[in-house]
Amino acid sequence: xxxxxxxxxxxxxxGQTARITCSGxxxxxxxxxxxxxxPGQAPVLVIYKDxxxxxxxxxxxxxxxxxxxxxxxxxxxxxxDEADYYCQSADSSGTIRVFGGGTKLTVL
Amino acid sequence: EVQLVESGGGxxxxxxxxxxxxAASGFTVSSNYMSWVRQAPGKGLEWVSVIYSGGSTYYxxxxxxxxxxxxxxxxxxxxxxxxxxxxxxTAVYYCAxxxxxxGFDYWGQGTLVTVSS
Numbered sequence: 001x002x003x004x005x006x007x008x009x010x011x012x013x014x015g016q017t018a019r020i021t022c023s024g025x026x027x028x029x030x031x032x033x034x035x036x037x038x039p040g041q042a043p044v045l046v047i048y049k050d051x052x053x054x055x056x057x058x059x060x061x062x063x064x065x066x067x068x069x070x071x072x073x074x075x076x077x078x079x080x081d082e083a084d085y086y087c088q089s090a091d092s093s094g095t096i097r098v099f100g101g102g103t104k105l106t107v108l
Numbered sequence: 109e110v111q112l113v114e115s116g117g118g119x120x121x122x123x124x125x126x127x128x129x130x131a132a133s134g135f136t137v138s139s140n141y142m143s144w145v146r147q148a149p150g151k152g153l154e155w156v157s158v159i160y161s162g163g164s165t166y167y168x169x170x171x172x173x174x175x176x177x178x179x180x181x182x183x184x185x186x187x188x189x190x191x192x193x194x195x196x197x198t199a200v201y202y203c204a205x206x207x208x209x210x211g212f213d214y215w216g217q218g219t220l221v222t223v224s225s
Contacts, residue, residue, distance in 0.1 A: 042215040096168070
């Protein structure tokens with residue numbers, strides 16, 4: 001079955017830039033999405049179609065894509081950004097959705 | 109305002125069945141792609157199933173043949189019929205809206221399913 005691979009954890013100091021990667025063989029053909037999840041809450045969409053930002057999401061959140069890897073970048077990280085982040089995409093058929101294993105962002 | 113409210117979770121014995129509901133407001137379920145996503149305690153997100161606006165359905169390998177996704181257009185409600193439940197199905201189950209290219213843009217608050225004897 002298709003898998004998306006994320007690093008388990010990323011740590012940054014406030015004001016620095018955090019980069020979270022997600023790799024998968026079908027990413028050149030399928031869009032990627034990113035979700036933020038804080039403890040006890042439902043996930044929130046922060047990036048769609050690789051690099052688009054939904055309304056209400058701060059500009060410090062951005063996404064990019066290169067080959068089989070997509071990257072979520074958080075510029076000027078704030079304490080409130082500490083959360084789990086998940087990438088999501090689909091297999092090559094586009095019908096089976098998949099989530100990455102999640103990355104815990106720690107703001108030091 | 110878009111809202112999704114899940115219900116139907118609870119404690120069930122292994123091998124048992126449960127039906128989850130997701131009542132939607134602020135949009136039409138039948139005009140959107142609707143999915144179920146679950147999260148086992150302390151674990152990551154796992155996509156479970158999707159029903160397209162045209163009625164096509166797809167499932168994760170882990171639930172295929174045991175779970176059935178459906179909707180009632182008159183009630184604007186999404187369902188997940190879960191049969192032959194296993195301990196590893198224990199999770200918070202979320203319903204979520206998506207469309208082609210939009211990602212899961214709205215989520216419910218989740219309902220907890222516990223499979224245990």
